[in-house]
Amino acid sequence: MAKEPKIYERLSRTRRQLGGYASLWLASDHILQVQSTGYSERYQRFYLQDIGGIFITATERRLISAIVSFSVALCVALSVGLVAHSVVVGGFTMAGLSAAFLLWNHLLGPGCKVFLATGVQTVQLDSLVRRPYANKIIGRIIPIVEAAQVAPPTTPPNPSSVQPSAPTP
């Protein structure tokens, strides 16, 4: 089997989600969203000339992550405290884990959803879920899309001047 030429450049890192992974890739004339389960991949293409705009909405991801992180830290601290038979050890474990999780969650920034709007659909980009990272990727996309859309269109041939030749057998 002939080797397929590499035509895609990574645009965003792979994000784990329920049931698989999502990532964004860039080709010369389109953006490719890949959703993978590890056993199969599904592709969605957004041609640069068709992209009308980008929506960004806020989500409560940071708050939910904080609650989940705090709960996990509490469970771990309780386990450590029970094993060590010491409330102090459990308390310090809880404080340390909570501080680490909450700091990491805070540094990731607020949650968001990003959508690409075209003439026929508005599709969510599943790999962009945190605002600072989404802003960085959108900042990369904007000049590429604008360059593709501002470029002078190729003049379509006058239909009456097209001379269809005989079809190939």
Place this chain on the structure above:
Amino acid sequence: MPVEGIALSCPTCRKDLGWGIIEGVQTGSCPACKTAFEFRPFPALRAAPTKAVARAAITDDAVCFFHAENTADAVCDSCGRFLCTVCSINFAGKKLCPSCIAISKTTDTKAIDSRVLYEGIALSLALFPLLVWPFTVITAPAALGFAITGWRRPGSLLGKSRARLIIAAIVASLQIAAWLLLLVNLLFHPWGKFHLPKR
């Protein structure tokens, strides 16, 4: 009142936003579901949608393969059929007919919408059953089969990982060899049913 171009709908509830001319980044909320959002427009938003209008065929005109009543205005770059303006679709730099676009979804890397990852299947079948090793008598040959099949089939559009196929094939082969060794040992062990008689 929406102007010509792309009609915008709320990303959450999909209702029409009813926006007019948009310049620059806009912040607002959907009048229906009240979702707040930020919107960044591109020039394509204001582009007038193109409509394909077929011309009725006059006597002696070449006609479209799919619509005999329409004049042929183009030729499919793949199959050479005559096409009217409705059937001629610009796709990946070519003019194609609907039939060739459907075929290209299985062959053209610019049209394929899904791929099976044989390397993932082979590696999972080779490794996960080790947790319950008796199942490897079935999964090891299956893993080897998927590894061989995946070697010859196209992989992910993003790049094929032959290393995973090789690892899966090696692990599966070792498992098959172990089972064969066990079988031989059972057959020819002094306590086995078919042991060789003493000379």
